Amino acid sequence: MIQYAAILLFVLGLYGLLTNRNVIKIIVSLNVLEIGLNIFIISIGYVSGGIAPILTSVNNTSALLFVDPLPQALVLTAIVIGVGTTALGLAFAKSIYAKYGTFDLDEVEELK
């Protein structure tokens, strides 16, 4: 079920990207899309009854049932890359505002 929720978030973000013309709203939509994708990646690794893949003095052997750690490592990479893209997108938003005095892409195109 949670995978369908993730796909829903993904297409919701896509819908936001297709309909919004405001730079900040576009960045928010992009983040919604990426969060949907990240939840999907995490859900791929879930094993029913599995525990977090960290050895401790309680769960002390790798013979126990763990969830798949690889998607968790991948999602870390995906999140960091998302942060980088968002920071850069916001920087572009700031320079669009400085140049055109608006966040609306429709108005920007008129000024070109």
Added chain:
Amino acid sequence: MKKLFAFVLTIGLGVLMIFSLRANTLFPEFGDVSIADRISALFLDKSVNGDNGDVVFGQTTDAEDGAANLVTSIVVDYRSFDTLGEVTVLFISSLGVALLLGVAGKQKRLALNFKPNFMLRVGSRALFGIILMTGVYVILHGHLTPGGGFPGGAMIASSILLLYLADDEFRTKVKGFKVLESVAGSLYVIVGLLGLVLATYFLQNFLPTGTVGDLFSAGVLPIVYVLIGLKVGSEISGIIDHFLTEGDLA
């Protein structure tokens, strides 16, 4: 009209994805995953280079990878090359933010729309130390507990952000961040090259991995995570500084 088109398109894509995944016999149901069929099965047992049996916390010594946190063992050991790329992504974003938002040093702080009182200033200084120490702790224990260089670095950056928000006079030395991120990044690559020289492969672990679960274990992993933490902390702090200053925009 445009919205309707977008609606139909996205709903179509979503339905297509869901039905395609449902019909896909190889795609596992949620929770119904067999790890034995995946490459991560050997990451869990630390048996990529030969079967070493089960790993036991506090007992197994000199495993091919010494991290008790199995996600860390993938992030900084088995797939360390990805992490080097990830660090590069953050590096180039902070470079880009600096390029787009002007050269630092010539700009002035964005003014706060309130006057911070005495309590706020002193309180934020006290909190700054606590958050910073938590960040350092999370970085140093990245191979044992949840956390590591990325969340720890983000915590360090959040302590800097707190100072920015609580004090309208506060500026950090961006130049110092730049040196720190350059040195930390270079050292990461150099650790990789040392692996090539001292062992056989790029980014190979060339230090003894010790006992699983010890603070001083897992070879180069804690070193790499400290470097990542410093780099992430300084890069995000640099980005924050660029967003909270104003000046002549290009």
Added chain:
Amino acid sequence: MSAVLLIAIPLLVAFVSILSKKLAPWLLLATPIANLVLLFLVPTGIVVIGGFQPPFGISLLLDTYSFIALFAVNALVFVIGLLNVKEYHQFSSILLVALAGLNGLILTNDLFNLFVFLEIAGIAAYLIAASNKKPASVFHYLVLGAVGSSFYLFGLIILYAMFGTLNMVDMIEKINAATVSASALILPFFLMFVGLGVEAKLLPFNSWVKGVLGSSNTMSGPMFASVYAVTVSFVFGRLLNNLFAFQGNLLVVVVAILLLGIALGEAMAFSSKKAREILLYSSIAQASVVILLFVNGLVLWGALLAVANAVSKFVLFYVVTKAQKEVGCDDLDSLQGMFQGNYVVGVAFSVAALSVIGIPLFAGFVLKLGYLTELAANANWLAIAVILVASLVEGIYYVRMLVKLWYPGEKEVKVSFGNVATVVIALAAALLLVFGVYRGPIDNLDNTIDSVSEVIDLG
């Protein structure tokens, strides 16, 4: 010596280069040269990283296919750096990271690692595009690029859930071994195709190209039209040949997208009056031709065409963007007669343009003859017809453009290219001439330059 140095050295140099603004441009020039030397010293084959054998660790694959691409990319980055080092010195670190990302894209044998390098090269590309000073169009590119790589990642994760591996060679083996219906693979392959299609300028994901290349300068124009184009073509080619098994309806859709891309690209180029727009629409069409060759399994011709296009597009874009910078406008009318007094550059530009059309004596002709023969052998008449008509249209607008640029107009147009640029452009054009006549090296190569299938056979 290991091929991983081709990625590690530019990365290390990039990290160091932010410390000194004075040194950075020199480092930018030294690194591609060092890489070119290194390229001849390192052994080919699978390169293991971190000491974990594939499919568990990340590995790289250096074969003749990636060798050709690496050589072209490093040489072109050096040349572009050389010509722009004065004006765009603050982009030195970014170009270095871009170089590391592009080398990684070509070399990597791991599908998730490919995504990471796609993002590195992509973010570097947004910043290179930022030198155009048109933030709104770069923002459009950024959003499309980010969505594209998300699609790629989505497709990849579905493949991981199905087969439990990320290594490209291992993935291909498992897909071949599994008794899986083709329909189950449509969704992941389609998502990955869309994701890469954004960077490869395929229709309909290429709406960023006009904004970015249409206002490009002497650095960003050649970077996108030649360096990025050749890299993405090679990456796409590798995946199309080995991983994506397009069949049935999906194959029809993909081929239709590509043929439509060729037709629309040429039509738009034909109807445009601005020099940069003509070139950018032409490169959209050319990108689709290259991908079409890969889809039909013509690995060698696709690879060579991508390289030849990169060299010609470098010359064309550099000349046009330089002229635009000095004249302040890139309407063909206002550039009329710019080659009067610039005979060397004019001849080189004409050679590059004629090579793209595929006139005998130039490299483009040898290639066009080669791949059309093979398409005919496969009885792929529709593709042949579209390519031939496209060449005809291409011929008309390029010749029209050349006539305009050579024939002096009412106003005298003065563009000074400088000695270094003139020599570099002349050399690039000479290369196209040499390979138009002498085809010895090409005859020694065949489709086995891409060695993934051999690696699979070896186990």
